[in-house]
Amino acid sequence: MRRTAVLAAMALLMQPPHPAFGADYPSKIVRIVVPTSPGGITDLLGRMVANQLATTAGGQAIVDNKSGAGGNLGMEAVARATPDGYTLLFANSSYIVMSPFIYKSMTVHPLTELVPVAPVGHAPQLLVVNAKVPAANLREFIAYAKARPGQLNYASAGVGSTVHLAGDQFVRLAGLDLVHVPYRGSTAAVRDLAAGNVQMMSISLGPVEPFVQGGSLRILATAWPHRLSALPDVPTAAEAGVPGYEMTTWFGLFAPAGTPKEIVEQLADIVGAMLADPASLKRLADDSVEVMAMRPPAFQDFVAADAVKWERAIRASHIELQ
Secondary structure, three states, X not given: OHHXXXXXXXXXXXXXXXXXXXXXXXXXXXXXXXXXXXXXXXXXXXXXXXXXXXXXXXXXXXXXXXXXXXXXXXXXXXXXXXXXXXXXXXXXXXXXXXXXXXXXXXXXXXXXXXXXXEEEEEEEOEEEEEOOOOOOOHHHHHHHHHOOOOOOEEEEOOOXXXXXXXXXXXXXXXXXOOEEEEOOOHHHHHXXXXXXXOOEEEEOHHHHHHHHHHOOEEEEEEOOOOOOOOOOOOOXXXXXXXXXXXXXXXEEEEEEOOOOHHHHHHHHHHHHHHHOOHHHHHHHHHXXXXXXXXXXXXXXXXXXXXXXXXXXXXXXXXXXXX
């Protein structure tokens, strides 16, 4: 018996080591849930990640759009999934660090039930006005608005949206009395802004760029610490007279809490490969998205800090939805 045990132990030691967990990942279809309708920038970037996963890892990836309830439906589908890397979430910052403090009836808490994997990029907000507003710069607009309390409007993509919170924060920082006009989505809001039915909006470049080029809208400032490469002549909000107004929408990949670290790292490598690809970089630039590259630990710290900032801003805004 002793001889048999020794031989068995020797045979075990002579076996080649087991492959690392996740070495064969992915071995089946990966589902990337996007909590928005098809066609928007979040959906577009999610599909870029899915394509990169298929190209880099040799697997298959599909995008599953689950919009509604402030992103709750999509986030819940991922948070309740088996944490094995085959059900993932691609979302923007409004769902991860804003919705938890806006909606009272959320059934999932993204900050504890999802793990940040990797960001893709961010789209800084711009302060945009209708071209007929008699203000060539931000200081002139603030003076114009202060002389007309309660008479000017700012548009948003809906109550509690990133665009709403961005506009609300600007109004408070600038000490203005503007009327909030919510729309069902940014498309209708931008259209009305270009028509002159509302006077101001805080939004990223992509949706407003054609109207700026067409002359119906004017950009007064960027809500970012430095000037944007796509708009080198547009001053930052701090340069234009409103220090502290820094607003951006970021986009990133998430996995269910409990997903093995090895899988999280592999997914981060796949996103990193996408961000190193010239064709992908051009596509991001064409959509006015600035690259935002971080490894999982840094992204996790970033998300946690951003959540603290947004919780404070939302509490100050007194915005609460069911």
